[in-house]
Amino acid sequence: MTKTLAVNAGSSSLKWQLYEMPEEKVVAKGLIERIGLKDSIFTTKFDGEKYEQILDIVNHTQAVKMVLEDMQRLNIIKEFSEITGIGHRVVAGGELFKESTRLTPEVVKQIEELSPYAPLHNPAEADCMHAFEEVLPDAVGVAVFDTAFHTTMPEKAYRYPVPNKYYDELKVRKYGAHGTSHMFVSQEAAKLLGKPVEETKIITCHIGNGASITAVKGGKSVDTSMGFTPLGGIMMGTRSGELDPSVLPFIIANDPELKDAQDAIDMLNKKSGLAGISEISSDMRDIRDGRKAGNPKAILAFDMYCDRIQKYIGQYLAVLNGADAIVFTAGIGENAEYMREGVLDGLDWFGIKLDKEANNTYGTTEISAADSRVKVFVIPTDEELVIARDVELLK
Numbered sequence: 001m002t003k004t005l006a007v008n009a010g011s012s013s014l015k016w017q018l019y020e021m022p023e024e025k026v027v028a029k030g031l032i033e034r035i036g037l038k039d040s041i042f043t044t045k046f047d048g049e050k051y052e053q054i055l056d057i058v059n060h061t062q063a064v065k066m067v068l069e070d071m072q073r074l075n076i077i078k079e080f081s082e083i084t085g086i087g088h089r090v091v092a093g094g095e096l097f098k099e100s101t102r103l104t105p106e107v108v109k110q111i112e113e114l115s116p117y118a119p120l121h122n123p124a125e126a127d128c129m130h131a132f133e134e135v136l137p138d139a140v141g142v143a144v145f146d147t148a149f150h151t152t153m154p155e156k157a158y159r160y161p162v163p164n165k166y167y168d169e170l171k172v173r174k175y176g177a178h179g180t181s182h183m184f185v186s187q188e189a190a191k192l193l194g195k196p197v198e199e200t201k202i203i204t205c206h207i208g209n210g211a212s213i214t215a216v217k218g219g220k221s222v223d224t225s226m227g228f229t230p231l232g233g234i235m236m237g238t239r240s241g242e243l244d245p246s247v248l249p250f251i252i253a254n255d256p257e258l259k260d261a262q263d264a265i266d267m268l269n270k271k272s273g274l275a276g277i278s279e280i281s282s283d284m285r286d287i288r289d290g291r292k293a294g295n296p297k298a299i300l301a302f303d304m305y306c307d308r309i310q311k312y313i314g315q316y317l318a319v320l321n322g323a324d325a326i327v328f329t330a331g332i333g334e335n336a337e338y339m340r341e342g343v344l345d346g347l348d349w350f351g352i353k354l355d356k357e358a359n360n361t362y363g364t365t366e367i368s369a370a371d372s373r374v375k376v377f378v379i380p381t382d383e384e385l386v387i388a389r390d391v392e393l394l395k
């Protein structure tokens, strides 16, 4: 029995989960938020207890050291040597990384070099790799890439119709995101369908704060909604998703608050989506409440949100020429039954029928009616488990 740590570093956060392997038992987990800001929040869950501290954590290197110290202090581990593997989620693997990869100094350097494709994430992830390597030099490090699952997309799907030089020289193309989640839930859905994944056609909807939809054929991603960066595709909590690119120069020219393209992109990333339209919040629970109270902006935000998801499902029914199943996962996909109903209502021509009662339950559930041609499932995602499994495979 050994312990494996799954690490998910965001731009200002660090999520971790410690597993006993191969039993896949979660021993402890934690989250550090507001790294680099005042009053970082440091939370650890272990043995049925939740421990929270507020303190200033300046960077990811310090965060990693504190996580390891905390593990010893709380008796989660006795010796650092118990942790024999560490899996790191990496947002951008570019065209280089098509599968999870054991860390070497060269691999870490390549991940750092891919930073222009995920400027908020890859540098933080590389910092964590260095910090763990320093304290746990004997543990096997593995990088698990968000983009790897999407490297099977055909060129016609991942290329943008712009002059070739942008792809040839700058690698401008669709990379996708949430690959680990799309892979996990499509494999789980195949089990529920009782078929080998190679024989399935599945549309996976990862609908969290960030959100993306993927067409999965025979267990492989053949198209996905997110693009060159996680701003592409459907409308999200604070992100616009797709729009006509001509909007950008037009609003920069006419809005004195926007100085340049970077300002405009920040607005599309942080002030748009549900937050921009509802003017209430980026959180689906607040939109639900606003909608119940009859707030017209919340109603419009919700309707636009469902509309964008519905259209991608329509696209991918065409890409796959029909589907065996549609899967909803992540924070909103797993919890907001009213969103699932809003999306699926009106798709009955495709043979998609919702069982409204089943839709009101939580956890892994089939929510389609018995006579639905396409099955619909809610499947909680588990990206950390995929990371821990990949570490086991490569150790």
Ligand code: ADP
Residues within 6 Å of the ligand: 207, 208, 209, 210, 211, 237, 282, 283, 284, 285, 330, 331, 332, 335, 336
């Ligand atoms: P990410 O990993 O992209 O930050 P998550 O998948 O954790 O996001 O999803 C977070 C979002 O899920 C929240 O912003 C909120 O809108 C939504 N959410 C979480 N719990 C619920 C719930 N019980 N009902 C509706 N929406 C929820």
